[in-house]
Amino acid sequence: MSPSSLVVAIDGPSGSGKSTVARRVAQALALRYLDTGAMYRALTWWLLEQGADLRDHRRVAALATQLPLTIGMDPHHPTVHVGAVDVGTVIRESRISSVVSMVATNLGVRSELVRRQREIVEEGGVVVEGRDITTVVAPDAPVRVLLTASENTRLARRAHDVHGDAHPEAVAATRDQVVRRDADDATVARFLHPADGVDVVDSSHLSVDETVAAVLDLVRRRAGVTPR
Numbered sequence: 001m002s003p004s005s006l007v008v009a010i011d012g013p014s015g016s017g018k019s020t021v022a023r024r025v026a027q028a029l030a031l032r033y034l035d036t037g038a039m040y041r042a043l044t045w046w047l048l049e050q051g052a053d054l055r056d057h058r059r060v061a062a063l064a065t066q067l068p069l070t071i072g073m074d075p076h077h078p079t080v081h082v083g084a085v086d087v088g089t090v091i092r093e094s095r096i097s098s099v100v101s102m103v104a105t106n107l108g109v110r111s112e113l114v115r116r117q118r119e120i121v122e123e124g125g126v127v128v129e130g131r132d133i134t135t136v137v138a139p140d141a142p143v144r145v146l147l148t149a150s151e152n153t154r155l156a157r158r159a160h161d162v163h164g165d166a167h168p169e170a171v172a173a174t175r176d177q178v179v180r181r182d183a184d185d186a187t188v189a190r191f192l193h194p195a196d197g198v199d200v201v202d203s204s205h206l207s208v209d210e211t212v213a214a215v216l217d218l219v220r221r222r223a224g225v226t227p228r
Contacts, residue, residue: 001142001223003029005124008219009138011131012147015154017203017211021147022129024212026075028227029127029219033075034120036130036137039113040104041091043067046082047103048095054102061108069116073126104131134198142223145215146194150204 008025012018019035026033043064047054052063072079080088090096103109114137120126121138128137134144194200199218203211220226 001225003031003125003225003228006031006126006143006219006223006225007121007124007138007141008127008143008145008215009133009141010127010129010145010147010215011134011198012129013149013154016147016149017208018129018147020208021203021211021215022127023075023078024208025215025219026127028212028216029225030228031075032073032120032126033078034071034073034117034126034128035078036113036117036128036133038078038080038088038091039069039071039116040109041096041100042069042080042082042087043109043113044096044100044103045087045091048099054099057106057108060103060106061112064106064109064112067112071120073120075127135195139195143219144195144198145218146198146200147211147215148200148202148204153204 006029008022008029008031010018010022010025019037022035023033025031044054046067047060047063050063052060054060068083070079070081072081078088079086080091110132114132117128117137121128121141128141129147130137134141134146138144199222201211201214201218203214206214216227
Protein backbone atom coordinates (compact mmCIF):
# COMPACT_ATOMS: atom_id res chain seq x y z
CA MET A 1 0.00 0.00 0.00
CA SER A 2 1.21 3.50 -0.81
CA PRO A 3 1.75 5.65 2.31
CA SER A 4 -0.06 8.48 0.54
CA SER A 5 -3.31 6.48 0.61
CA LEU A 6 -2.84 4.91 4.05
CA VAL A 7 -5.43 5.53 6.79
CA VAL A 8 -4.65 4.62 10.39
CA ALA A 9 -7.71 4.74 12.65
CA ILE A 10 -7.21 4.95 16.43
CA ASP A 11 -9.96 4.80 19.05
CA GLY A 12 -9.66 4.85 22.82
CA PRO A 13 -10.89 6.24 26.13
CA SER A 14 -9.69 9.46 27.77
CA GLY A 15 -6.10 9.33 28.96
CA SER A 16 -5.15 6.34 26.84
CA GLY A 17 -2.56 8.41 24.99
CA LYS A 18 -4.42 8.61 21.66
CA SER A 19 -3.36 12.13 20.74
CA THR A 20 0.32 11.78 21.58
CA VAL A 21 0.66 8.37 19.99
CA ALA A 22 -1.32 9.28 16.87
CA ARG A 23 0.80 12.40 16.31
CA ARG A 24 4.03 10.44 16.74
CA VAL A 25 2.82 7.72 14.37
CA ALA A 26 1.84 10.34 11.79
CA GLN A 27 5.25 11.98 12.10
CA ALA A 28 7.03 8.64 11.67
CA LEU A 29 5.02 7.79 8.56
CA ALA A 30 4.94 11.32 7.11
CA LEU A 31 1.13 11.33 7.21
CA ARG A 32 -1.39 13.97 8.20
CA TYR A 33 -2.84 13.91 11.71
CA LEU A 34 -6.49 14.50 12.58
CA ASP A 35 -7.62 14.94 16.18
CA THR A 36 -11.39 14.55 15.90
CA GLY A 37 -11.85 15.42 19.56
CA ALA A 38 -10.52 18.89 18.78
CA MET A 39 -13.38 19.33 16.33
CA TYR A 40 -15.96 18.72 19.06
CA ARG A 41 -14.06 21.00 21.42
CA ALA A 42 -13.87 23.74 18.81
CA LEU A 43 -17.60 23.48 18.18
CA THR A 44 -18.26 23.63 21.92
CA TRP A 45 -16.14 26.78 22.23
CA TRP A 46 -17.93 28.39 19.29
CA LEU A 47 -21.37 27.52 20.64
CA LEU A 48 -20.52 29.10 23.99
CA GLU A 49 -19.25 32.20 22.17
CA GLN A 50 -22.59 32.30 20.34
CA GLY A 51 -24.43 32.10 23.66
CA ALA A 52 -26.12 28.88 22.58
CA ASP A 53 -27.91 26.68 25.09
CA LEU A 54 -26.09 23.35 24.82
CA ARG A 55 -29.22 21.58 26.04
CA ASP A 56 -31.13 22.73 22.94
CA HIS A 57 -30.16 19.73 20.82
CA ARG A 58 -31.94 20.82 17.66
CA ARG A 59 -30.42 24.32 17.71
CA VAL A 60 -26.95 23.01 18.50
CA ALA A 61 -27.12 20.49 15.66
CA ALA A 62 -28.23 23.21 13.25
CA LEU A 63 -25.38 25.50 14.31
CA ALA A 64 -22.87 22.67 13.86
CA THR A 65 -23.47 22.78 10.11
CA GLN A 66 -22.38 26.44 10.14
CA LEU A 67 -19.15 25.97 12.12
CA PRO A 68 -16.34 27.80 10.25
CA LEU A 69 -13.69 25.26 11.25
CA THR A 70 -10.22 24.86 9.80
CA ILE A 71 -8.06 21.99 11.03
CA GLY A 72 -4.32 22.11 10.32
CA MET A 73 -3.13 18.50 10.10
CA ASP A 74 0.65 18.87 10.19
CA PRO A 75 1.56 16.36 12.94
CA HIS A 76 4.50 18.52 13.98
CA HIS A 77 2.26 21.54 14.45
CA PRO A 78 -1.47 20.76 14.37
CA THR A 79 -3.72 23.81 14.49
CA VAL A 80 -7.39 24.55 15.09
CA HIS A 81 -9.05 27.75 13.89
CA VAL A 82 -12.67 28.84 14.10
CA GLY A 83 -12.98 31.60 11.57
CA ALA A 84 -9.85 33.69 12.06
CA VAL A 85 -9.47 32.73 15.73
CA ASP A 86 -6.75 30.29 16.79
CA VAL A 87 -8.54 28.16 19.41
CA GLY A 88 -5.91 25.45 19.78
CA THR A 89 -5.18 26.40 23.39
CA VAL A 90 -8.53 27.61 24.70
CA ILE A 91 -10.38 24.44 23.67
CA ARG A 92 -8.27 22.51 26.20
CA GLU A 93 -9.48 24.62 29.12
CA SER A 94 -11.56 22.99 31.85
CA ARG A 95 -14.61 25.10 30.95
CA ILE A 96 -14.67 23.30 27.61
CA SER A 97 -13.73 19.88 28.98
CA SER A 98 -16.56 20.04 31.50
CA VAL A 99 -19.29 20.47 28.88
CA VAL A 100 -17.93 19.04 25.63
CA SER A 101 -19.77 15.75 26.17
CA MET A 102 -23.09 17.63 25.98
CA VAL A 103 -22.13 18.52 22.42
CA ALA A 104 -20.38 15.27 21.50
CA THR A 105 -23.42 13.16 22.48
CA ASN A 106 -25.75 15.20 20.27
CA LEU A 107 -26.50 12.83 17.40
CA GLY A 108 -27.11 15.68 14.97
CA VAL A 109 -23.69 17.13 15.81
CA ARG A 110 -22.03 13.75 15.39
CA SER A 111 -23.63 13.32 11.99
CA GLU A 112 -22.24 16.64 10.77
CA LEU A 113 -18.73 16.24 12.19
CA VAL A 114 -18.46 12.61 11.08
CA ARG A 115 -19.36 13.79 7.58
CA ARG A 116 -16.45 16.23 7.66
CA GLN A 117 -14.13 13.61 9.10
CA ARG A 118 -15.03 11.10 6.42
CA GLU A 119 -14.20 13.63 3.71
CA ILE A 120 -10.69 13.85 5.15
CA VAL A 121 -10.39 10.08 5.46
CA GLU A 122 -11.42 9.62 1.83
CA GLU A 123 -8.39 11.67 0.76
CA GLY A 124 -6.10 9.14 2.52
CA GLY A 125 -2.67 9.76 3.97
CA VAL A 126 -3.87 10.39 7.51
CA VAL A 127 -3.80 9.11 11.08
CA VAL A 128 -7.21 9.76 12.67
CA GLU A 129 -7.90 9.46 16.38
CA GLY A 130 -10.89 9.93 18.64
CA ARG A 131 -14.18 8.11 19.24
CA ASP A 132 -16.01 5.88 16.76
CA ILE A 133 -13.06 6.13 14.38
CA THR A 134 -12.58 2.40 13.78
CA THR A 135 -16.30 1.69 13.47
CA VAL A 136 -17.99 4.76 11.97
CA VAL A 137 -15.50 7.30 10.62
CA ALA A 138 -13.01 4.90 9.01
CA PRO A 139 -14.39 1.35 9.28
CA ASP A 140 -12.52 0.29 6.13
CA ALA A 141 -9.12 1.60 7.20
CA PRO A 142 -6.42 -1.05 6.75
CA VAL A 143 -5.08 -0.31 10.22
CA ARG A 144 -7.61 0.02 13.04
CA VAL A 145 -6.41 0.23 16.62
CA LEU A 146 -8.10 0.45 20.00
CA LEU A 147 -5.57 2.12 22.28
CA THR A 148 -6.44 1.50 25.90
CA ALA A 149 -4.98 1.55 29.41
CA SER A 150 -6.13 0.80 32.95
CA GLU A 151 -8.34 3.38 34.62
CA ASN A 152 -5.66 4.22 37.20
CA THR A 153 -3.11 4.78 34.46
CA ARG A 154 -5.45 6.98 32.47
CA LEU A 155 -6.37 9.05 35.50
CA ALA A 156 -2.72 9.57 36.39
CA ARG A 157 -1.86 10.63 32.86
CA ARG A 158 -4.71 13.10 32.62
CA ALA A 159 -3.88 14.51 36.08
CA HIS A 160 -0.30 15.05 34.96
CA ASP A 161 -1.45 16.75 31.75
CA VAL A 162 -3.90 19.05 33.52
CA HIS A 163 -2.28 19.66 36.89
CA GLY A 164 1.38 18.89 36.26
CA ASP A 165 1.55 15.94 38.63
CA ALA A 166 -0.24 12.75 39.56
CA HIS A 167 -0.61 13.21 43.32
CA PRO A 168 -3.84 11.78 44.80
CA GLU A 169 -5.45 15.23 44.94
CA ALA A 170 -4.74 15.86 41.27
CA VAL A 171 -6.03 12.42 40.29
CA ALA A 172 -9.23 12.99 42.27
CA ALA A 173 -9.72 16.35 40.57
CA THR A 174 -9.61 14.77 37.12
CA ARG A 175 -11.65 11.66 37.89
CA ASP A 176 -14.97 13.20 36.94
CA GLN A 177 -13.57 14.61 33.71
CA VAL A 178 -12.18 11.24 32.61
CA VAL A 179 -14.66 8.70 33.97
CA ARG A 180 -17.83 10.74 33.44
CA ARG A 181 -16.85 11.83 29.93
CA ASP A 182 -16.12 8.27 28.91
CA ALA A 183 -19.43 7.09 30.33
CA ASP A 184 -21.33 9.89 28.59
CA ASP A 185 -19.60 9.44 25.25
CA ALA A 186 -20.02 5.67 25.39
CA THR A 187 -23.78 6.18 25.07
CA VAL A 188 -23.30 7.28 21.44
CA ALA A 189 -19.83 6.05 20.45
CA ARG A 190 -18.03 2.74 20.58
CA PHE A 191 -14.48 3.07 21.90
CA LEU A 192 -14.22 0.95 25.05
CA HIS A 193 -14.22 -2.47 23.38
CA PRO A 194 -12.75 -3.47 20.01
CA ALA A 195 -14.96 -4.20 17.05
CA ASP A 196 -14.19 -7.19 14.84
CA GLY A 197 -10.85 -6.78 13.11
CA VAL A 198 -9.63 -4.03 15.42
CA ASP A 199 -6.25 -4.56 17.10
CA VAL A 200 -5.88 -3.69 20.79
CA VAL A 201 -2.80 -1.98 22.21
CA ASP A 202 -2.80 -1.74 26.01
CA SER A 203 -0.41 1.02 27.02
CA SER A 204 -0.84 0.60 30.79
CA HIS A 205 2.74 -0.58 31.21
CA LEU A 206 4.27 0.88 28.06
CA SER A 207 6.19 4.10 27.58
CA VAL A 208 5.13 6.47 24.81
CA ASP A 209 7.99 5.21 22.64
CA GLU A 210 6.97 1.60 23.21
CA THR A 211 3.33 2.36 22.42
CA VAL A 212 4.24 4.17 19.22
CA ALA A 213 6.45 1.23 18.25
CA ALA A 214 3.57 -1.19 18.87
CA VAL A 215 1.26 0.79 16.59
CA LEU A 216 3.93 1.14 13.89
CA ASP A 217 4.43 -2.62 14.03
CA LEU A 218 0.71 -3.05 13.36
CA VAL A 219 0.98 -0.64 10.43
CA ARG A 220 3.82 -2.73 9.01
CA ARG A 221 1.95 -6.01 9.48
CA ARG A 222 -1.49 -4.82 8.36
CA ALA A 223 -0.56 -2.43 5.55
CA GLY A 224 3.04 -3.23 4.67
CA VAL A 225 4.13 0.35 5.38
CA THR A 226 7.24 1.20 7.44
CA PRO A 227 8.51 4.56 8.75
CA ARG A 228 10.51 6.60 6.28
